[in-house]
Amino acid sequence: MTIDRAVMMFAGFMILASLALGYYISPWWFLLTAFVGVNLIQASVTGFCPAAMVFKSLGCKTGVAFK
Numbered sequence: 001m002t003i004d005r006a007v008m009m010f011a012g013f014m015i016l017a018s019l020a021l022g023y024y025i026s027p028w029w030f031l032l033t034a035f036v037g038v039n040l041i042q043a044s045v046t047g048f049c050p051a052a053m054v055f056k057s058l059g060c061k062t063g064v065a066f067k
Helices: 003-024 027-046 050-057
Strands: none
Touching (some): 003 027, 003 050
């Protein structure tokens, strides 16, 4: 699995998890959804993604977006 796919999968999982937590536990969890969205926008503009750095250190192959 490449870093790009791992980051997209992780972001999707975090969004779905925060939506479920916001619906069932507390609406404050929707702030996590907003954080993930802002982080995706920031990563697309700057090319810097902390999750990509973590996945690279875990041994994922480099992709096109994150190296």
